[in-house]
Amino acid sequence: MIFAYLDPGTGSxxxxxxxxxxxxxxxxxxxxxxxxxxxxKTDPGRGESMSEATExxxxxxxx
Amino acid sequence: xxxxxxxxxxDPASHVVLEADKVIRLLDERGLEGWxxxxxxxxxxxxxAEGRLIDAVETAEPPPGSAAAIEHPRLPFISYPxxxxxxxxxxxxxxxxxxxxxxxxxxxxxxxxxxxxxxFVDGRPIFIDIGSFEAYREGEPWIGYRQFTRQFLFPLxxxxxxxxxxxxxxRGDLEGLTxxxxxxxxxxxxxxxxxxxxxxxxxxxxxxxxxxxxxxxxLGAAGFNADLILTNVRKLRSxxxxxxxxxxxxxxSTYVECSHVTRDRTAKGEFLTEAMQRLSPTRVVxxxxxxxxxxxxxxxxxxxxxxxxxxxxxxDDLYRRSIGSGVAVAVTELANPSPSQGWAGVERASFxxxxxxxxxxxxxxxxxxxxxxxxxxxxxxxxxxxxRCPVILEFVSPADDMVAKLVGNKLPQELHGDREESEFRDLxxxxxxxxxxxxxxxxxxxLFALDPRPS
Numbered sequence: 001m002i003f004a005y006l007d008p009g010t011g012s013x014x015x016x017x018x019x020x021x022x023x024x025x026x027x028x029x030x031x032x033x034x035x036x037x038x039x040x041k042t043d044p045g046r047g048e049s050m051s052e053a054t055e056x057x058x059x060x061x062x063x
Numbered sequence: 064x065x066x067x068x069x070x071x072x073x074d075p076a077s078h079v080v081l082e083a084d085k086v087i088r089l090l091d092e093r094g095l096e097g098w099x100x101x102x103x104x105x106x107x108x109x110x111x112a113e114g115r116l117i118d119a120v121e122t123a124e125p126p127p128g129s130a131a132a133i134e135h136p137r138l139p140f141i142s143y144p145x146x147x148x149x150x151x152x153x154x155x156x157x158x159x160x161x162x163x164x165x166x167x168x169x170x171x172x173x174x175x176x177x178x179x180x181x182x183f184v185d186g187r188p189i190f191i192d193i194g195s196f197e198a199y200r201e202g203e204p205w206i207g208y209r210q211f212t213r214q215f216l217f218p219l220x221x222x223x224x225x226x227x228x229x230x231x232x233x234r235g236d237l238e239g240l241t242x243x244x245x246x247x248x249x250x251x252x253x254x255x256x257x258x259x260x261x262x263x264x265x266x267x268x269x270x271x272x273x274x275x276x277x278x279x280x281x282l283g284a285a286g287f288n289a290d291l292i293l294t295n296v297r298k299l300r301s302x303x304x305x306x307x308x309x310x311x312x313x314x315x316s317t318y319v320e321c322s323h324v325t326r327d328r329t330a331k332g333e334f335l336t337e338a339m340q341r342l343s344p345t346r347v348v349x350x351x352x353x354x355x356x357x358x359x360x361x362x363x364x365x366x367x368x369x370x371x372x373x374x375x376x377x378x379d380d381l382y383r384r385s386i387g388s389g390v391a392v393a394v395t396e397l398a399n400p401s402p403s404q405g406w407a408g409v410e411r412a413s414f415x416x417x418x419x420x421x422x423x424x425x426x427x428x429x430x431x432x433x434x435x436x437x438x439x440x441x442x443x444x445x446x447x448x449x450x451r452c453p454v455i456l457e458f459v460s461p462a463d464d465m466v467a468k469l470v471g472n473k474l475p476q477e478l479h480g481d482r483e484e485s486e487f488r489d490l491x492x493x494x495x496x497x498x499x500x501x502x503x504x505x506x507x508x509x510l511f512a513l514d515p516r517p518s
Contacts (some may be wrong), residue, residue: 005073005074005075005076005174005175006174006175006206006207006210008204008205008206008207008210008279009209009270009274010269010270010273010274010275010276010277010278011266011269011270011271011272011273011274012208012209012212012242012266012269012270013204013208013209013278013279013282014269014273014278014282015208015261015262015265015266015269016204016205016208016291016292016295017282017285017287017291018261018265019261019262019294019295019298020290020292020294020295021294023291024291026285026286027282027285027286027287027291028282028285030285030286031278031281031282031284031285031287032273032281034281034284034285035276035278035281036276
C-alpha cells in the first residue's frame with residue numbers, strides 16, 4: 001500500500017473513479033457497494049458500519 | 064549548524080534540515096524505499112535535467128537515525144502560494160499534473176499535491192519535494208486528488224470564474240478551499256459546466272455523504288487502476304489550461320501611465336545603479352515594485368531581485384515577462400505583509416524573515432504607507448530599518464500631486480505628523496546614515512541612499 005500521510009477524503013477517492021468515465025463509474029459503484037452493500041454489516045476487524053449508525057441511530061459496535 | 068525546517072514535519076517518512084548553502088532531506092526506511100524507486104528512473108533524470116525537479120544527490124553517510132540523506136541546492140528565495148499570481152499558481156498546477164503523469168508512466172506516484180512543494184527559480188516552477196514520490200501499486204487511487212482541488216484547482220477557479228483573488232483565502236486557510244465552499248461560490252453560469260459538476264459539486268456532495276468510511280481497499284478490489292488517475296489528470300490539465308484571468312485595468316495597473324513615473328524613471332534608475340555599483344548586492348528586494356522596472360535594473364546588474372507589490376495584475380504581467388531574468392515576484396500588501404503562521408505559528412515564515420535582502424528599494428512606496436494606509440512615518444522608518452541593510456528610498460513631500468490624490472477626503476489634522484522633509488530626515492537619523500541624495504525635478508520628491516547605522 002502507498003504510504004499516505006494525507007487524509008484523501010472518502011468522497012474524493014470515489015469521485016476520482018467517476019471522473020475516469022464509464023469504466024470508472026463501474027469501479028466506483030462496485031467499491032461503494034462492497035463497502036455498503038452487505039446489509040449494513042460491519043467489515044470484520046474494521047469496526048465500522050455507518051449504515052447502522054445513520055439508519056438506526058445507534059453507534060457502531062466496538063470490535 | 065543545520066536547523067530543522069519548521070515547515071517540514073507532516074510526512075513522517077521524510078523531513079528537511081537547512082544548512083547555509085544547501086538543504087538536506089533526511090529519510091526513514093519508507094522514505095528511502097521511495098527514493099530508490101525514484102532515483103533509478105529516466106523520469107527522474109529527465110525532470111532534473113529540465114529543471115522541473117530539484118537536483119538531488121544522496122550523501123555517502125546519512126546521520127544517525129536516518130536511513131538516507133539527500134542533498135539539494137538551497138533556493139535563493141522561498142515564496143508561498145498566497146504570494147503567487149494567478150499565472151504562477153496555474154503554471155505550478157500544470158507542473159504538478161505533468162509530474163504525476165510522468166511518474167505514473169515510470170511506475171511511480173506522488174503521494175500529495177500541495178503547491179508548497181513547488182517553488183519558482185528564475186521565473187519557472189520547480190518541484191522540490193522528492194520525498195513525495197513513491198512506487199505506484201496497482202489499485203491505489205490518487206491520494207492527493209482532494210488536496211490538489213483544494214489548493215490548486217479551486218483557488219484558480221475562484222479567480223477565473225468568480226473574480227475573487229485567491230491569495231487572502233490561501234493565506235487565511237493553509238489547507239485551501241473545501242469543495243463545499245467552492246460549490247457555494249460558483250456563479251450560476253458556471254454551475255452546470257461538466258467540470259464544475261464533477262470536481263466541485265459532486266465532490267462536495269460525496270464528501271458530505273461518504274465521510275468517515277474507508278474505501279481505499281474496496282477501490283483496489285473493484286478494479287481501480289493507474290489509467291483512471293491518468294484520465295483524471297488529463298481532464299484536470301485541460302480544464303486548468305482553459306482557465307484565464309482577464310486583468311481589469313484598475314488602480315495600480317494604470318500607474319505607469321502617471322506623468323511622474325515616466326518623468327522620474329531615468330533619474331531614479333541612475334541613482335539606483337550608482338548605489339548598486341557601490342554596494343554590489345546579491346539580493347535586492349523591491350518594495351512596491353509595480354511593473355518591475357527597477358527590479359529588472361537590479362537583476363541586470365547581477366542581483367536576484369524580488370519584486371513585491373500588492374497589485375496582482377501588474378505582478379502577473381511581470382512574472383510572464385521575467386522568465387530567465389533573475390526577477391522573482393511576490394504578491395503581498397506591504398501594510399500587512401505575510402506573517403509567520405501555520406503550526407505553532409512558525410510553519411510558514413513571515414515575508415520579512417524570508418526576504419533577507421542586502422539592498423532594499425523603496426521607490427514610490429512610503430507615501431502609500433503613510434497617506435493611504437495611515438502608517439505613522441516613524442513606524443515606516445523603523446520597519447525599513449528591520450531589514451538591516453542599505454535602503455534606496457524615495458521621499459514624497461506633502462506638496463506632491465500624488466499625495467493630494469492619496470489624501471482624498473482626509474483633513475490635515477487627521478494625518479500623522481513628521482510628514483515634512485526636515486521632520487522625516489530627523490526620523491532617519493537614529494537608524495540610517497544618508498550616503499547620497501538627489502532632489503527630483505518636481506522638487507517634491509527626494510531620493511536617499513541610506514546605510515544602516517551599526518546597532
